Amino acid sequence: MTEQYVWDLNEIDETQVAVVGGKAAHLGALSRIDGIRVPAGFCVTTDAFRRIMAEAPSLDERLDRLSRVDPDDREAIRTLSAQIRRTIEEIAVPDDLAAAITRALARLGEQAACAVRSSATAEDLPTASFAGQQDTYLNVVGPTAVLQHVSRCWASLFTERAVTYRRRNGIDHRTVHMAVVVQRMVFPHASGILFTADPVTGNRKVATVDAGFGLGEALVSGLVNPDVFKVRDGEVVAKEIAAKERAVQALADGGTREVAIEAQRQEQPALTDAQAVRLVQLGRRIEAHFGRPQDIEWCLADDGFQIVQSRPVTTLFPVPEAGDAENHVYVSVGHQQMMTDAMKPLGLSVWQLTAMVPMHTAGGRLFVDVTRRLAAPASRA
Structure with a gap:
């Protein structure tokens, strides 16, 4: 049965984290919210990951050793995790699994540019976001490249940072499985992150928008300082426009590259005030759906805003349930x-x-x- 290996994103909801991982479960839920646009795509499920892991019995012994390693022994973690990643990447994807992925890809357009994104079962949780712990690959073109990057996403469950994060949070490596999301690539003018509660002050009524030119990787990697908009009650109440000297853009034949922003454009805002307000309105819908403040990744292309991820903000101190929308002390x-x-x-x-x-x-x-x-x-x- 190939159906268990590949699910369309619009078939998925939050109850299916064990099968599709946290990211895909949230993307499936996002695609159902009225007015929220999510790039089309599919998910290669954790059943596929388990099948791949079973192809290499030698992984068992290495996982045992990894579970006993001191989380502060970086050299041991680096060596063992690299061995595990290499083994996973070298496993040939079985023909029926490869065929299921290729069929799903054909529905997006076989030569369509795609984002191939990890979606682990311990990811985007209410108490631990695992943000940036596994890998994402942008602008991947063609079935061969997509299959190769799916394997890389499976292997990225065992990056040094992901292994250390799990060890420090007391999470057993064997209980975490990796699904992979494949989505049609968005080529944005601007992108960034929206926090529906101010992450610095904890104020739930002030949303913060970080924005830069091009793909969001420039912000996530720290390549540039973003423009920052603070929005409250439908208006921008503060903003700081940064000098954005670099951006990450997609290449025509696949992959991405850093580019320099022309001098006269560097200090232009990546968003207008009206766009920032509109984005926060979308964020409030998402927050209302999930019932808690959200950390949202967004892109702005010719046809408007698209949401590419939403996870709970895990750094806010919880507030007592009040039963109304008034201010409380x-x-x-x-x-x-x-x-x-x-x-x-x-x-x-x-x-x-x-x-x-x-x-x-x-x-x-x-x-x-x-x-x-x-x-x-x-x-x-």
Whole structure:
């Protein structure tokens, strides 16, 4: 049965992370949100990855050794992970699996330029994003090149940084599997990242847009400083326009390259204010769908904005559930008592049952809502 190896993105939703990985599950969900455009594509499932891993019994012993390595022993991790990657890349893709991938590719256009992107099962999770831990390949053209880069994505589950990240987060290498997303390539004028909550201040009502010219790799790799727009209540409330000296662009025959931006264009904004506001409106739809602040990768081409990834923002401290959209001020009970550590569930329950006022939980801590007392002059002092 070849159906289990390749699924179209619009067949996928968030419940299928075990089969398609975090990135593909989110892309499938994004494609269903009204007004959100996602580049067409398909996913090579984790069943295909498991089949490839079973083709090389020698990997078992190396994975055992990798699970025992000290996460601070960079040399041992580097050596072992390189051996595992090389072994995976050298495994020939079985004919029926290659045929299933090629058939899916033909629906996009056999010589269409594609992005080939890793989608691990431990990726884009609510508590650990794994951002940048596995590999993405842009502007890949033709079935032979796509198959080769699918193999590279499978192998990228064992990059040195991904292995170290899993070891430090206590995640067993054998429990993580790799799916691969293949999407039609977008050739954008501008691209970047949208945070639907300000990642510096934690303010959920201020969205931050980072923008640069060309492909988003220039921003992700730190090649350029982005323009930064801060948007609140449908208007740009602050912006910084950077001197963007370089960009990454796609080549006509495949692959990408760095290019210099002409001097008179370097300090032009990558987006207009209206475009930044429109992008944040799309971001709010995505945030509402997933129910938490999002870190969103976007592209702007001739036909408008396309969304190429959305993951939870994992660095924000959680806030108590309020049940409304109003502003609230909370006081941390633990910090008042010089108890700064998170509390155990039993402790939280006892305090909530015995306290004189309602206590709300977030991040393993208790908070009292003092909004009404601060709003009244008599109790404010």
